[in-house]
Amino acid sequence: MPIYLRGLALLSQQGLGSVSSSKLADFVSVNPWQIRKDFSYFGGFGTRGVGYDIENLSKQIKKILKLDAVRNTALVGVGNLGLAVLAYPGFRTYGFCITAAFDNDPAKIGRTINNITIEDVSRLDTLGKYEVDLAIIAVPEQAAQQVADALVKAGIKGILNFSPRRIAVPKKVKVITIDIATDLARLPYYIPSS
Amino acid sequence: MPIYLRGLALLSQQGLGSVSSSKLADFVSVNPWQIRKDFSYFGGFGTRGVGYDIENLSKQIKKILKLDAVRNTALVGVGNLGLAVLAYPGFRTYGFCITAAFDNDPAKIGRTINNITIEDVSRLDTLGKYEVDLAIIAVPEQAAQQVADALVKAGIKGILNFSPRRIAVPKKVKVITIDIATDLARLPYYIPSS
C-alpha cells in the first residue's frame, strides 16, 4: 500500500486529478487487478468508468495506514547512515518528521543539523516530551539491542532497524528491519552465470 | 534465504558446528518447519537426529544464491548514504566487495575512501575493467534513471536502488529497490492509535 501513496503523490504533482487502475499500475509496476483488489479490500474508492480521484484516494490510504497526522520520529545514531536519514527528503511524502536525534559521540552531541540538535544517547529517556512513537535505529549492530531497550522503555511503539541484528522487543512493539547487505544478497540469484 | 546465511555466520562465530532447525529458527525469527521446507526445496542438507552442519549448509546456500565467489560491486553516489555503504562491514558476510565508487561532485572525485578512489560519474563506461556485475545506486532520485541507464550500458546485471523512483531497465537486469520512507510508512499501521 505505501508505494501507491508515493505514486499518487507523483501523479498529483503532475497536475492530474484522477487516475485509472491501469495507469497507476504501470506507474508503480503492479498489475491493475492487484491494485483494484487492494483498494476494494478497504472498501473501494473509485468511480466506475472514470477511475480514482487522486486527492481523495491519497487521503483514504493515509487514513488506512494511519499516516493522516504528522508522525514525529526519533533518530538514534548520527553516523553516515543517520546523516543520510536526516537529509532524506522522502519522509515528507508520508508525513514523517524527524524531531530528535541521538548519538554517543561527544564530538557530535550538541551540534545542530537540519534544525535538530543532537543529544546524548543516554538521554533517550527524555523522549517523552517530543510525542514521538517511532524511532529509527542507525547504530552499529553491537549497540542495536541496548538502544532498542532504551527506546522501548521510553515508550516507542515502532522501530525501523537498520542493523542486521535481530532485535528483541515486547511484542506490542513493531520492528521493521532493513539490512542492506541481505537485500543485495538477493541479486546474484537472478543473474545468469554467463 | 539470505537471512539464514547471516544467522549461520553468527552461529559459526560462536564456535558451533551444527544447528537444528528450531535453534536456527529462533535465531532468525522464522518457524522451524519453514526453515526445513526451504532447505528441503533445494534438496535437504541436514542429518536426521542431529541437525545441519553449519559450515556445509552455509556453503550450500552460498552456492544456491550464487554467492560462492567474490562479487565485485560498484557504488554510484558518495553522499551520506554512499559513505554509509562504503563503511558498512555487513557486505563481507556475503562475499561482496565494493570495488569502485563514482560521484558527480568535483570536490569528491579523486578522494580516496577505504582504499577506493572516487571517480567521475561520467566515467561509468570504464566499469568493464573492474569485472563488476552489481551496482548500488545512492544518488538523489532525479538522477537515478540516468545513472541506471549508464550502468546498463556498462553491462551491469543487477542493481540495488536506494532511490524511491521506479527505474526502467531491460528486463534481463534485476533491480531491487529500497525506499527507507516507504518501509517506515508501514509502521504506523501496526501501532494502536491509543
Place this chain on the structure above:
DNA sequence: CTATGTGAATTTATTCACAGCA
C-alpha cells in the same frame, strides 16, 4: 463504452503431522 468492484478459479505459500533415518 469505460473502468471499477468482486465472486470464482487458480496458483502459491504456510502449517501440520508423521514416517524414516541416524
Place this chain on the structure above:
DNA sequence: TGCTGTGAATAAATTCACATAG
C-alpha cells in the same frame, strides 16, 4: 530418541472474467 524431510491439509495470495455502475 531426536530431528530431518515431505506428503497432505489448510490458508493466503494472485489471476481471471464479468456483471455493474457512471
